Amino acid sequence: MRRKTGTSRFADKPFEDLGHIAERNVSDKLEDNERHIRTVFDKCADLVVRRLDLPGSVPCLAVYLNMLIDDTVWEEGVLKPLLNLDAEPQNADRFLEDMVIKLGSSMKPQIADNMPDIVRNIVHGSVALFIEGQKRALRFIANTKLHRQLDEPVTEAIIRGPRIGFIENIDVNMSLLRQYIRSPLLKMERMSAGSVSQTEVTIAYLETYAPQSVIDEIYKRLERLHLESIISSGYVEELISDHPNSPFPTIQATERPDTVAASLIEGKAALLVSGTPMVLVMPITFWFGFQSVEDYFMSFIFATMLRWLRFTFAFMAMALPALFVAITTFHQEMIPTSLALSLAAAREVVPFPAMIETLIMETTFEALREAGVRLPRPVGQTISIVGALVIGQAAVQAGIISAPIIIVVSMTGIASFLLPHYGMSQAISLLRFGMVFLGGMFGLYGVVAGMIALLIHLSNLQSFGVPYLWPIAPFNRLGLMDVFIRVPWQYMKKRKWHKEQQLELDKS
Amino acid sequence: MKRSQSFIRWFFLLIPCLALSGCWDRRELDEIAIVMGSGVDLTDDGQIELSLQIALPMGIQGNMQMAGKKKPVMLVSSKGTVSQDQIGQIQQQLSRRIFFGHRAVFIIGENFARHGVDQTLDTMLRFPDSRYNCFILTSKGATAKEVLSSPYPLEVIPSIGMKNMQVGKYTFAERIDKFLDSFAAKGFMPATGAIRLIKNGQESSFVIDGEAVYRENKLVGYLSGTHSKAFKLMRDQGSGMKIPVRIEPAGKLSTGMITADLLTTRREVRTFVSQGPPKIEVEFRAKGRIIANDTTLDLSKPANLSRAEQMLSNELQKMISGLIEQTQKEFQSDVLGFGDILHIQHPYAWKKLQTEWLDTYPEVPVKVLASVILERIGRTQKPGHLPK
Numbered sequence: 001m002r003r004k005t006g007t008s009r010f011a012d013k014p015f016e017d018l019g020h021i022a023e024r025n026v027s028d029k030l031e032d033n034e035r036h037i038r039t040v041f042d043k044c045a046d047l048v049v050r051r052l053d054l055p056g057s058v059p060c061l062a063v064y065l066n067m068l069i070d071d072t073v074w075e076e077g078v079l080k081p082l083l084n085l086d087a088e089p090q091n092a093d094r095f096l097e098d099m100v101i102k103l104g105s106s107m108k109p110q111i112a113d114n115m116p117d118i119v120r121n122i123v124h125g126s127v128a129l130f131i132e133g134q135k136r137a138l139r140f141i142a143n144t145k146l147h148r149q150l151d152e153p154v155t156e157a158i159i160r161g162p163r164i165g166f167i168e169n170i171d172v173n174m175s176l177l178r179q180y181i182r183s184p185l186l187k188m189e190r191m192s193a194g195s196v197s198q199t200e201v202t203i204a205y206l207e208t209y210a211p212q213s214v215i216d217e218i219y220k221r222l223e224r225l226h227l228e229s230i231i232s233s234g235y236v237e238e239l240i241s242d243h244p245n246s247p248f249p250t251i252q253a254t255e256r257p258d259t260v261a262a263s264l265i266e267g268k269a270a271l272l273v274s275g276t277p278m279v280l281v282m283p284i285t286f287w288f289g290f291q292s293v294e295d296y297f298m299s300f301i302f303a304t305m306l307r308w309l310r311f312t313f314a315f316m317a318m319a320l321p322a323l324f325v326a327i328t329t330f331h332q333e334m335i336p337t338s339l340a341l342s343l344a345a346a347r348e349v350v351p352f353p354a355m356i357e358t359l360i361m362e363t364t365f366e367a368l369r370e371a372g373v374r375l376p377r378p379v380g381q382t383i384s385i386v387g388a389l390v391i392g393q394a395a396v397q398a399g400i401i402s403a404p405i406i407i408v409v410s411m412t413g414i415a416s417f418l419l420p421h422y423g424m425s426q427a428i429s430l431l432r433f434g435m436v437f438l439g440g441m442f443g444l445y446g447v448v449a450g451m452i453a454l455l456i457h458l459s460n461l462q463s464f465g466v467p468y469l470w471p472i473a474p475f476n477r478l479g480l481m482d483v484f485i486r487v488p489w490q491y492m493k494k495r496k497w498h499k500e501q502q503l504e505l506d507k508s
Numbered sequence: 509m510k511r512s513q514s515f516i517r518w519f520f521l522l523i524p525c526l527a528l529s530g531c532w533d534r535r536e537l538d539e540i541a542i543v544m545g546s547g548v549d550l551t552d553d554g555q556i557e558l559s560l561q562i563a564l565p566m567g568i569q570g571n572m573q574m575a576g577k578k579k580p581v582m583l584v585s586s587k588g589t590v591s592q593d594q595i596g597q598i599q600q601q602l603s604r605r606i607f608f609g610h611r612a613v614f615i616i617g618e619n620f621a622r623h624g625v626d627q628t629l630d631t632m633l634r635f636p637d638s639r640y641n642c643f644i645l646t647s648k649g650a651t652a653k654e655v656l657s658s659p660y661p662l663e664v665i666p667s668i669g670m671k672n673m674q675v676g677k678y679t680f681a682e683r684i685d686k687f688l689d690s691f692a693a694k695g696f697m698p699a700t701g702a703i704r705l706i707k708n709g710q711e712s713s714f715v716i717d718g719e720a721v722y723r724e725n726k727l728v729g730y731l732s733g734t735h736s737k738a739f740k741l742m743r744d745q746g747s748g749m750k751i752p753v754r755i756e757p758a759g760k761l762s763t764g765m766i767t768a769d770l771l772t773t774r775r776e777v778r779t780f781v782s783q784g785p786p787k788i789e790v791e792f793r794a795k796g797r798i799i800a801n802d803t804t805l806d807l808s809k810p811a812n813l814s815r816a817e818q819m820l821s822n823e824l825q826k827m828i829s830g831l832i833e834q835t836q837k838e839f840q841s842d843v844l845g846f847g848d849i850l851h852i853q854h855p856y857a858w859k860k861l862q863t864e865w866l867d868t869y870p871e872v873p874v875k876v877l878a879s880v881i882l883e884r885i886g887r888t889q890k891p892g893h894l895p896k
Contacts, residue, residue: 329534332542333609333637337668340610344537345565353536443533 024115026130026137030061033130033137037063040119054131055085061130068125070144078127078140096136108141123198147172153255153277155422158294165255170200170274173257177204177270180261185209188272193222193236197229200274201236204260209267214283214464218269233273233280240271242462247430249423250463252281252288259293283464285471287483289424290314295486303486310418311484317415318428321358322439322447324408329354330443342404349399355440357401361409362433364391369413538565540607544581545667547652548629549617551587556620558594559585559653560606561667568664580664583657595635608638612671614684615645615703617652621720621727626691633684640685643674646720648704648730655703658714670716674701677748679716680740691725694862695847698722699739702730723841724866731831738831741792741824742844746773751796753823755816756803766807767800768820768882779850781857788846788874792828796820797884807885817880824878836870846872 027033034049041047046066054060064074081103100109112118113136118128121139129138150172153165166173174188188204201222205215221240230236233253242250254260255277260270263281271280290310295303327334328343335343350357368387375383392410395401412432419425431454438446461468471479481487545561560583567578586597599606614633616625633640647655656666663669674681680701690698702718718732719739731739740746749770756764773794780787798807798816805812835843847865851858861868 328537332535332537332540332607333639337544337610337612340537340542341563341565341568341665344540344542344563345568347536347538348566350538353534440534 026113026115026118026135028133028135030059030130030132034061036115037119037128041122052079052082054082059132062127063122063130064127064142065122065125067146068123068144069127069142073142074127078142082129096131096134096138099138109138111136112139113137120192120198124200143171150176156254156256156259156293156420158292158297161294161297162256162258164257166257166260166272166277166279168275168277170202170272173272173277173279174202174204176257177261177264177272180257181206181264186264191222193225194227194230197231199230201230202272203269204264204272205269206264206267209265210269211267214269217464218271218282230273230275232276233271233278234276236271236273237280242464246457246461247427248286248458248461248468249289249421249427250282250284250461250468252284252421253278253423254281254421255279256293262293262296283466285463285466286458286461286468289419289421291482291486292420294420296489300486300488304484307484307486310420313415313418314424314428317412317419317425318431319435319447319451320412320415321362321408321432322435322450323444324404324439325354325358325436326439326443326447329440343402346402346404350402351400353440354405355436357405358409358436358440359433361391361401361405362412362436365409365413366429535605535607539604541602541604543606543608543611544665545613545615545656545670546608546611547615547617547647547656548620549651549653550620550623555587555589556594557585557587557617557651557653558598559583559656560598561656561665562602562606563610563665581666583653585653592635608635611638611642612667613643613645613674615647615652615655616700616720616727618647618649618727619651621646621722624725625722625727626725633688638684640688641683643671644682644684644687644700645670645674645703645716646700646727648702648718648720650705654705655714658705658712660713661711666714670703670714673716677745680719680736680743680745690845693845693848694865695842695849695851695858696845697724697841697843699743699843702732721835721839721841721843723839728839728841731834734827735831735834738824738827739843741770741773741794742775742790742828742831744773744775746770746794750799751820751823752800753816753819755819756805759804762804763802765800765802766798766816768796768816768880769799770794770796770880771883777846777849779846779853781850781854785868785872786850786854786857786861788850788872790828790832790874790876792824792876792878794824794878794880795883796880798882798886801886807882813882813885817882820880820882821878824880825876828878829874829876832874832876836872836874840866840870842866842869846874 024036027036030051037049038047044065046068048062048064048066050062052060052062085099085102096111100111103109112121112128118137118139122128125143126139126141129140131137147167147169150164150167152163156165164176166176177188178186183206185207186204187207188202190200190202192198193201203215203218203222218240222236225236225239227235227239237251237253238244240251252259252263257279260279260281264270268281268283271282273280290307292306295307328347332340347354352360368383368391372380372383392406396403396406416425416429416432419428435447435450438450440446442449459467459469459473467474470476471483478493481491541560542563542565543560544563547559547561549557549559551557562582562584564578564580564582567580584598584601586594586601588594588597595606616629645655658666660666660669663672673679680699682698682700687698687700690696699722700720701716702720703714703716704718706713706715718730718736720727721729721731737746737749737751740749747770750767751770752765752767754764755766758764771794773792776791776793778789778791780789801807805815807813807816832844835841842865847858847862847869850861
């Protein structure tokens with residue numbers, strides 16, 4: 001299934017760029033410029049317009065948005081050098097160029113003459129300097145370094161490995177990546193998306209490593225992106241994903257720079273979105289959901305064991321309740337006799353059929369999990385107590401729910417948290433309900449039919465041209481070395497495998 | 509428009525899925541009566557009596573608080589002429605559906621077995637959820653109903669006790685599939701374990717210590733004692749069997765007996781066809797170890813050991829010949845399956861022989877050879893009670 005080509009559904013909506021600013025150039029009259037800026041930033045309380053006199057009594061106008069500008073940088077780095085400038089306006093034409101050379105500081109002065117461009121820079125945290133008699137303006141980048149501390153990634157904690165995560169600031173994120181890959185091959189192309197929010201988006205990839213077709217495809221999809229605002233990478237993920245209607249993620253979202261760096265070296269591309277710590281990595285295959293970056297940091301033996309543990313528990317998370325329901329309601333002869341008697345005894349007083357019971361408990365579990373995330377931290381403790389005591393013990397004692405169901409549901413709950421990627425674990429949790437329904441309706445036959453349907457769905461998926469089940473289907477011997485086992489590093493030739501993957505891409 | 513049409517189409521495809529399959533077959537674990545054992549008897553007035561031992565999950569210890577107050581099993585039975593019909597009659601007594609999926613044993617009452625089993629048995633065993641790995645037993649000196657209603661102190665459910673006895677290697681075990689096979693075979697007569705009631709002081713219980721031998725579809729007798737042992741050896745269920753044998757006259761301190769534990773047994777049957785009835789030669793080889801030595805002999809001496817081996821071989825030879833003689837003369841039933849082996853080794857001769865094999869078998873000369881190799885003699889060289 002290919003994503004339908006054509007315009008996105010946002011395309012036909014009229015949207016406003018910063019375009020109500022008429023396309024015009026900088027005037028040589030300060031008053032004109034000031035009037036224009038003030039109309040553009042009408043009712044913007046954070047706009048600061050300051051009149052200055054440069055040495056040689058050249059009047060000029062500094063415009064910026066308060067708080068987007070670092071005060072000390074502005075005072076020490078821009079204002080002081082400007083006021084101490086001994087440049088006499090000898091040559092009016094070369095006046096700005098002279099200033100740029102003389103200032104030449106960390107403020108990265110640049111010359112601009114297009115008004116909308118200047119406005120765009122102002123909202124991104126620049127200072128614009130209009131000078132009397134000049135048809136061009138200067139701009140300085142004086143971004144405030146307003147961001148939180150680098151912190152351990154909360155959603156993807158690992159035991160062994162770097163304890164640093166991305167933050168909301170895209171510049172910091174880019175430099176984090178650069179710290180892992182210190183090579184000019186690491187390209188980071190910046191663009192802004194979102195007609196109103198003007199969010200910075202950066203595509204990062206390793207040139208010659210990443211297949212050009214994937215990069216082109218990402219660009220093509222980003223161009224189709226007609227959004228007014230992008231607050232989080234989730235917006236982009238859903239809109240550029242190959243299969244937004246599938247529960248399975250075809251784009252990985254991670255807040256670990258090491259994961260992203262490793263993915264880049266594998267020839268994947270990353271999309272950094274300003275304002276969110278979640279970086280998108282693409283293309284991915286189904287198996288990413290079972291690989292943690294930690295696998296590569298620890299002994300390959302344990303990494304392989306953990307991988308199989310994840311496979312097993314992912315299967316359990318999806319199918320255990322369904323199998324339980326199917327076997328206890330349709331295929332009782334499959335249960336060992338003494339277990340069958342125990343289960344029968346546990347069911348004696350219970351009012352609901354096993355399927356309803358399981359669905360009730362699964363829903364309750366999902367609710368508890370969600371509540372645990374939303375609840376303020378001090379209250380969070382109570383949830384576990386309520387969950388464990390009220391739901392677990394009291395429900396069994398009251399004879400509303402049978403004890404084996406509680407065991408199955410809690411096993412399933414634990415199993416779903418074993419997956420290192422939240423997206424994959426969500427997909428599996430969701431499918432669980434369908435499976436229980438099928439198991440309760442049609443027995444093992446239904447469960448197997450569901451599994452086959454799932455397999456068909458998975459083998460239809462693609463992520464930016466890469467088949468989702470690669471290297472199993474289509475089969476690739478070399479690619480297998482990092483799927484069911486994690487081979488020792490000396491045999492791990494990702495670069496070569498990636499070539500294979502690229503061949504696969506060329507085929508499609 | 510097109511999208512909604514296909515949705516409607518799918519919707520109507522799914523509805524028959526729900527209506528036509530699945531769900532209606534659903535039975536919760538608390539809606540089934542789990543049959544643990546069943547038995548069939550012939551009553552004195554010529555009716556067939558079917559008995560089912562049904563597990564009561566609530567009565568099983570450790571499951572619920574009520575455990576101990578209720579009985580773990582109940583016995584229901586019904587009389588009639590057709591056995592399938594009686595399942596329906598028993599069903600009328602039960603609020604839950606009869607479920608044969610966990611039946612551990614099927615007991616044929618002695619009267620019923622002597623009368624002939626195959627017709628009615630077939631309807632019982634054909635029941636859809638009946639399993640072929642359930643054990644089949646023949647009661648001895650009691651009806652199947654009496655056996656099923658006998659308590660068994662060691663297990664919560666008596667049928668499970670019977671099943672575990674059969675799983676262990678100390679009783680002759682026959683599963684339903686093998687039993688039915690031997691019904692169909694001309695050169696192989698059916699045999700099952702024989703279960704009888706005993707009294708342990710006040711408590712009554714049951715024991716499986718013999719074999720019931722069938723000739724075609726009728727029970728012809730029971731094996732017991734050494735013949736029972738020899739039968740298990742010949743049916744390859746003899747490993748772990750203990751064979752006592754006297755190798756010297758009883759002395760003042762000793763009985764003169766040693767006991768060997770057979771580790772592996774191997775039976776080879778050779779058949780010879782020429783003029784007259786075919787000849788059969790049975791060679792039985794076993795490896796064993798000494799587990800008791802109540803003699804004055806030191807078995808670490810090779811001479812003594814080979815003497816013991818010789819005596820054991822003689823003993824086995826005697827046991828097996830005795831058994832074969834009994835099956836030939838008393839039962840006239842080829843329960844050891846010589847006919848089948850003849851079929852394999854001489855398929856063309858068998859074509860002629862098979863029709864009158866029932867009558868030929870008692871006349872067939874059988875030669876028995878037995879040899880035992882003792883691999884280990886145990887921990888002590890000499891019996892512990894002898895002076896060093």
